[in-house]
Amino acid sequence: DVACVVAAAGLNEIRKGVKLAKQRHRQVMVDLIGMRHHFDEAHILKMSKKIAEMGVNYICYHIPIDDQVKGERLPPESVKRMASSLNIPVATAGGINMNSAANMVKAGARIIIVGGAITKANNPREATRHIKKAITSTHPILQIALDVPDLDEALKIARETAPYVDWFEVGSILATNTGIKAVENLRELYPDKVIVEDLKVVDFGAQEVELAAKAGSNIIVLWGAAPNSTILRAIKRAKELGLKVMVDLGQDEPLERVKVRAKELEAMGVDYVVYLIPKDEQALGKRVSPPTVLALSKVLEIPLVVAGGLDAQSGPKAIKAGAKILIAGEAIYKAKDPGKAARDIRKAIDKIGIIHLPTRLSASEIIKETLDILVRHIRMVANTLDDRRIEQFLKVLTSARRVIIAGVGRSRIVGRFAKNWLNKLGMDVRVIEMGDEDVPPDFSYKLGDILIPISASGKTPSIVDYSTTLRVKGEGVVMLVPITARPHGPAWNRKDLTLTVPGRTKEDWIKEKEERIGQRAPLGTLSEFATLVFLLSATQAVLEGKLGFARVNKVMLKIAEELEKAIPHIYTQKGTLEEVVDAILDTKWKASRVVLDGFGRVERINCMFAARLIQVYGLNPMMLRGDINAKIRSLDTVIISSLSGEIAQTFKTVTHCIKEKGLTPIYFTGLGDSPAGQLIRKGRIVDKDQVIAEGKVLGVFIPGTVARRGRIVSFSERQFVETKKKITPLDNTAEVVLLAIFEGIFACIMNRLGLKERNLEHAELE
Numbered sequence: 001d002v003a004c005v006v007a008a009a010g011l012n013e014i015r016k017g018v019k020l021a022k023q024r025h026r027q028v029m030v031d032l033i034g035m036r037h038h039f040d041e042a043h044i045l046k047m048s049k050k051i052a053e054m055g056v057n058y059i060c061y062h063i064p065i066d067d068q069v070k071g072e073r074l075p076p077e078s079v080k081r082m083a084s085s086l087n088i089p090v091a092t093a094g095g096i097n098m099n100s101a102a103n104m105v106k107a108g109a110r111i112i113i114v115g116g117a118i119t120k121a122n123n124p125r126e127a128t129r130h131i132k133k134a135i136t137s138t139h140p141i142l143q144i145a146l147d148v149p150d151l152d153e154a155l156k157i158a159r160e161t162a163p164y165v166d167w168f169e170v171g172s173i174l175a176t177n178t179g180i181k182a183v184e185n186l187r188e189l190y191p192d193k194v195i196v197e198d199l200k201v202v203d204f205g206a207q208e209v210e211l212a213a214k215a216g217s218n219i220i221v222l223w224g225a226a227p228n229s230t231i232l233r234a235i236k237r238a239k240e241l242g243l244k245v246m247v248d249l250g251q252d253e254p255l256e257r258v259k260v261r262a263k264e265l266e267a268m269g270v271d272y273v274v275y276l277i278p279k280d281e282q283a284l285g286k287r288v289s290p291p292t293v294l295a296l297s298k299v300l301e302i303p304l305v306v307a308g309g310l311d312a313q314s315g316p317k318a319i320k321a322g323a324k325i326l327i328a329g330e331a332i333y334k335a336k337d338p339g340k341a342a343r344d345i346r347k348a349i350d351k352i353g354i355i356h357l358p359t360r361l362s363a364s365e366i367i368k369e370t371l372d373i374l375v376r377h378i379r380m381v382a383n384t385l386d387d388r389r390i391e392q393f394l395k396v397l398t399s400a401r402r403v404i405i406a407g408v409g410r411s412r413i414v415g416r417f418a419k420n421w422l423n424k425l426g427m428d429v430r431v432i433e434m435g436d437e438d439v440p441p442d443f444s445y446k447l448g449d450i451l452i453p454i455s456a457s458g459k460t461p462s463i464v465d466y467s468t469t470l471r472v473k474g475e476g477v478v479m480l481v482p483i484t485a486r487p488h489g490p491a492w493n494r495k496d497l498t499l500t501v502p503g504r505t506k507e508d509w510i511k512e513k514e515e516r517i518g519q520r521a522p523l524g525t526l527s528e529f530a531t532l533v534f535l536l537s538a539t540q541a542v543l544e545g546k547l548g549f550a551r552v553n554k555v556m557l558k559i560a561e562e563l564e565k566a567i568p569h570i571y572t573q574k575g576t577l578e579e580v581v582d583a584i585l586d587t588k589w590k591a592s593r594v595v596l597d598g599f600g601r602v603e604r605i606n607c608m609f610a611a612r613l614i615q616v617y618g619l620n621p622m623m624l625r626g627d628i629n630a631k632i633r634s635l636d637t638v639i640i641s642s643l644s645g646e647i648a649q650t651f652k653t654v655t656h657c658i659k660e661k662g663l664t665p666i667y668f669t670g671l672g673d674s675p676a677g678q679l680i681r682k683g684r685i686v687d688k689d690q691v692i693a694e695g696k697v698l699g700v701f702i703p704g705t706v707a708r709r710g711r712i713v714s715f716s717e718r719q720f721v722e723t724k725k726k727i728t729p730l731d732n733t734a735e736v737v738l739l740a741i742f743e744g745i746f747a748c749i750m751n752r753l754g755l756k757e758r759n760l761e762h763a764e765l766e
Helices: 011-023 041-053 065-069 076-085 098-107 124-135 151-161 172-178 181-189 205-215 228-241 255-268 279-283 290-299 314-320 338-350 363-384 387-399 410-425 461-473 506-510 512-520 525-544 549-572 574-590 600-613 648-661 675-682 715-720 734-753
Strands: 002-006 027-031 058-062 090-093 111-113 141-146 167-170 194-201 219-223 244-248 272-276 304-307 325-328 402-406 428-432 449-453 594-597 621-623 637-641 666-670 684-687 690-694 698-702
Touching: 002 011, 011 027, 011 041, 041 058, 041 076, 058 076, 058 111, 076 090, 076 098, 076 228, 098 111, 098 124, 141 151, 141 338, 151 172, 151 181, 151 338, 167 181, 172 181, 172 194, 181 194, 181 205, 194 205, 194 244, 205 219, 205 228, 219 228, 228 244, 228 255, 255 272, 255 290, 255 574, 272 290, 272 325, 290 304, 290 314, 290 734, 314 325, 314 338, 325 338, 363 512, 363 525, 363 549, 363 574, 363 734, 387 410, 387 525, 387 549, 402 410, 402 461, 410 428, 410 525, 410 600, 449 461, 512 734, 525 549, 525 734, 549 574, 549 698, 549 734, 574 637, 574 698, 574 734, 594 600, 600 621, 600 637, 600 715, 600 734, 637 648, 648 675, 648 690, 666 675, 666 734, 675 684, 675 690, 675 698, 698 734
Parallel strands: 002 027, 027 058, 058 090, 090 111, 141 167, 141 325, 167 194, 194 219, 219 244, 244 272, 272 304, 304 325, 402 428, 402 449, 594 621, 594 637, 637 666, 666 698
Antiparallel strands: 684 690
16 A cells, blocks of 8 residues: 655655556655665755655654664654654654654654564564554643733743643733743743643734744644634644644534534644633533533544633543543632642543543454454354245245335335346336335235335334235235344234344344444344345346255355455455545535445445435435436535446546546446446546546445446446346345445444444434
8 A cells, every 4th residue: 555665765766656656546655764874854854845745645764773783763852853844644663662652653753663572572462452552542631721911920820830731821811911922931931841822813824823933832723713724824834834733613512513623624734623612601601511522532533622611620521531632721820729720630630541542443444344244144144044934935936926025214225126136037026115106006906916025123114004004905815025133023924924034123222232233234234234135145046946945045155255255355445445434524524415326236235325324414425316416516525336337327427527526536346357447547448549538536346246248338228238148146246245345334434433323313203
């Protein structure tokens, strides 16, 4: 994923490396190894800035092994100066162990490269665990807000509290009254303390940063309601001058809007976000809300700062909820003994101990977990199905005249997906839900009419209604074949040919052991996924004329094997999958949409993915080929899926996104040679000397079998012009893999947002 170029190779070689890496959608790290022998630190910093401007992704400060043997180590001060001077992440390498790793992170390094401390350890796994713990841990930071107008009083408070606080804040009242004198005096008295200048900047962002830097500030505070242009200019100038930027959100409700603004600020590049209850609001009795702190800390990767009437009692609650920096003002400077008050708060938050910053699981790790769960479940279902009932069901399918599949929500989409394959058996198949009148008026009057209701719980109201009505109306004629995880639900009857496909239902919510599964395969996923795989396997058996349970079992196990084979391909595309998850989440913070484009069965898979996305407040999926859609907007994330990679209409979507909307579309396609693969790898498709599409596309390759024509075709031609070979579900296992990966991507979204099943927006009326 990342190519390493040695800085000593020269700027021209670095440029070539960057160009080649971008063509192959890879990242570049430039290693400064050996540079300290030839140049002083000032020159290295100057050269590093030039390198950063070339478009490299990381710079590595590196002590060679020969110098390590002589006892040379990387000074944290040098790392700090480099990290504060560059706008790209700094990596450190060379003799790093648990203690030095923590110091490097504290100095500003974003990537820690460890060798011998792990590879030469007696227990490498344990050594890795200790180092990871060291670099993801931090003590709470205590910042005192010197919100007093008099400079002498402020300096007196600073002297009394200095042993207990980490950062001094020149509050807005003090800054307004004394100008830059307060910062200058504090810097002279405390050269090693971090000084935060709370100017609540709303305009002249770059100029205000310059003045703050000149006075000696380390961090400048901007107001969250300031124009984005002001904040961006301040960030740019701050990086050039080595300052950090802290932005005060300026609001705490409505919470969803606050979360959106916090993520916007993080995306802009601010270093800290402040959740503040202003003084005037405190006067009305308003206080910091730990649930709000928790909600914000879960969506942010940068440190959350909390302020507003906090003391030794309320401060620790904010830290426990996820705040990394605590600002205390009146609780200290209005106390009879400010030093003691600061000491009490310090002791209270230190009792909490080291804060372990959340180690964010990678998208590839989460998707692997989801696939593992699905594979285990499919194998379990395949081996626990009732063989006698399955063989009865296969015979029913061969003699069926008309089939109605009834389902609600994702279960109905499973039915729509299965319908495409069942139609190949030569029967009339329809999929309905409550309110749908697509039922022949004489249905249930003639033999060969089958109702397949799908309800995991057996309690879905409309399914109960349909099953009861048709059972009475067509008694002795209509055959009911319910597919469920709960065969004794109120919708079912002993006379039905009930097929039990195990899976989780709402009753499983309360089981603690299901909590982990719920975050990787939320409620309904296992049941719906297993039902879909079962129906595909049954159709495959009938198409082959093999009407025994053994064939259904074998096909289900084959599909599970295909899912398992997909896991290595997840890791080879881990960087791309991270980008996909980020692109989907960006739509939440930008109040835009996730636009899904696909045809046929892939469109049904898109629908199942959309039905998941809509369960997260603020995610707005739109089906480009669905009944309700609108134009693509420039802030949308567009996901195109064509496993054959041959559908002509998808390339029109690509061209529209790139040329007219300035977007980089995401394209999911099958492994192997295809026009879509050509577009992803080479940036263009040429067919008969004509450019069909060109531009940057973020591509994800889906393993599994795919039926292809070997050329670009319209969907109509693919749908209506038959191939010589009859296509079966086993010829298209990539469809099931795509659905599984979509389920894994949704699990990533839950993980990023800190959501559990109870936080998802489940339908209430059905």
